[in-house]
Amino acid sequence: MSRPVFSFRPTLDDPEHKRAWEILQRVPNGQKNAFLVQAILQSEDSEKMVGIIRQVIREELKHTHFVSENPVQAEADEIPVQMLDFLSAMEDGM
Template sequence: MKKRACFSFRPRPGDPEQQRAWEILQTVPEGKKTAFVAGAILRSREEEALEQTLRRVLREELRTVSIHSPAGEETVPGQMLDFLAGL
C-alpha cells in the first residue's frame, strides 16, 4: 500500500508574505486546495523558466545593439556638469 505524502503549512505570525499566502489559501474552496497549491507551484516554475529564457535572449540581442544619442540633441557642457557637481 502506497503512503500519500503529507504537507502542512503553518504561516509564521510575523511574516507578512506568509500571512498573505494564508489569506489567499483560505479563499480556496475545501477539496480544491491541493490542486490550487500544485498549480501555483507549477506556474511559479514555468514563470522562472520563462524569465531565464527572456533574460538570455535579451542579453544575446543587446550584444549586437549600439546605442547613440539622437541626432541634434545637445550634450551638457563640462563646465555646467562641474558646476552642478559642486552644489
C-alpha cells in the first residue's frame, strides 16, 4: 500500500498561513511529519476538551440558582408611582 501524500501550499498574504509556514520552517527536516501529526491530534483533542468543559458547565448551571445581592421587592399592596401617574392622566383625559 502506498503512503498518502499531503501538500501544504500556504497563502502568505493570509497572516495565519504565514505564521503557520514560519512555524513549520523552524521544524528540523525529518521531523515535519511527526510535528504535523502532533499538531493535528492536539487540535482535535483541544476541540473535544472544549466540548466536554462546555457540557460540564451546562450541567452545573442547571443546578445553580442565582440571587441578586440587592434584591428589590415591591410590597404586595404597593402600586408603582408610574402606574398611579398613568391612571391619573387617564382620569384627567375623561
